[in-house]
Amino acid sequence: MAVDRDHVLRSAAALLTRKSTATMDEVARAAGISRATLHRHFAGRDALVRALEEHGIAECEAALDAARLDEGSASDAVHRLVREIEPVAGLLAFLYGENELWEDGGGDSWSRLDLRIASVFVRGQQNGEFRIDLSPVWLTEALYGLVASCAWAAQAGRVAPKDFTHMITELLLGGALRREES
Amino acid sequence: MAVDRDHVLRSAAALLTRKSTATMDEVARAAGISRATLHRHFAGRDALVRALEEHGIAECEAALDAARLDEGSASDAVHRLVREIEPVAGLLAFLYGENELWEDGGGDSWSRLDLRIASVFVRGQQNGEFRIDLSPVWLTEALYGLVASCAWAAQAGRVAPKDFTHMITELLLGGALRREES
DNA sequence: CTCGTGTGAGACAAGAATGTCTCACACGAG
DNA sequence: CTCGTGTGAGACATTCTTGTCTCACACGAG
Incomplete structure (x- = not known):
């Protein structure tokens, strides 16, 4: 049930490449996870980047x-x-x-x-x-x-x-x- | 005294290329004008882009x-x-x-x-x-x-x-x- | 089954950015 | 000089984003 960190990072890169101002919520949805879970793995937007x-x-x-x-x-x-x-x-x-x-x-x-x-x-x-x-x-x-x-x-x-x-x-x-x- | 629209656009492009999440305030300062003036010429961030x-x-x-x-x-x-x-x-x-x-x-x-x-x-x-x-x-x-x-x-x-x-x-x-x- | 782990959904406050407004001032035209 | 225009500075409410929290639930291990 553990989140696939690699998959999240790839999704985030793909999304942020197209839309650099995407919110954490959009990044989370693009990776198919909830914002809460995204936050559990990456403290914040800076940490994600x-x-x-x-x-x-x-x-x-x-x-x-x-x-x-x-x-x-x-x-x-x-x-x-x-x-x-x-x-x-x-x-x-x-x-x-x-x-x-x-x-x-x-x-x-x-x-x-x-x-x-x-x-x-x-x-x-x-x-x-x-x-x-x-x-x-x-x-x-x-x-x-x-x-x-x-x-x-x-x-x-x-x-x-x-x-x-x-x-x-x-x-x-x-x-x-x-x-x-x- | 009129603002040089072309200059503003070039400054904005140069700044946003380096820092795509730059604020309207940063864009304005980069162009050497105030945020109020920037807003007078471009209704908002979307309009600017x-x-x-x-x-x-x-x-x-x-x-x-x-x-x-x-x-x-x-x-x-x-x-x-x-x-x-x-x-x-x-x-x-x-x-x-x-x-x-x-x-x-x-x-x-x-x-x-x-x-x-x-x-x-x-x-x-x-x-x-x-x-x-x-x-x-x-x-x-x-x-x-x-x-x-x-x-x-x-x-x-x-x-x-x-x-x-x-x-x-x-x-x-x-x-x-x-x-x-x- | 029971428990522990990890997740989704959503509420919440704090903070940041935005959009609008007012006021004072510099400047040029007349 | 006087006026009109365009600007800078800043206040303000609104909206969006963020970060944190709680609760319920699905799932696997034992």
């Missing part, structure tokens, strides 16, 4: 670990990264849009994630895989943006969720231009 | 007009599009993150914008400029995502605003991979 942040960070770190970013070519690493991120894309999209979190502490965790992702692009540039006129910081931000866009578009039914990895990696790595070679 | 949406749509339509999307190659059209969008990127980023707008009416205006942008990608695919395994819908969404990412990153000082057009168009069209040719 902070839990959302911590949960998102933990999931992303796990995804980065699973992606083994240091192995193989940088391109393959990006592929694995996007594939591992897909399950938590909704969470990441919410957190990425919630810029206020980055200001009041907790930014260290995000910096660490940023650094790990950016290092893949650095590696790709150093070994000649990636072009050097686009900074690793920008490529990292762009990855976030594409993941969030794809998550939102999929949630809205505008794109097929099954193409998540393909759409993001192909665009991020290869761009929209048609290539004669390869 | 709706005005923000209408203003954003109008600016984007103007940007699309100025970009002359039907002329020249599709690549050049995308370049012009991004360049014209830059001044309203902050506004667009806010509206893109505020998905709740798309649900309760007004979605028609956005659909029209979507269609105009997507048609550029359709044209590019038809004349062989763009690859056909990435749908125009996705490319449109990706463009939004990249514009929003770049606007946020620039606002946070993580990337140089002057590279706005270059970073977005190069990544969107060419991707991150290094190319031997050309």
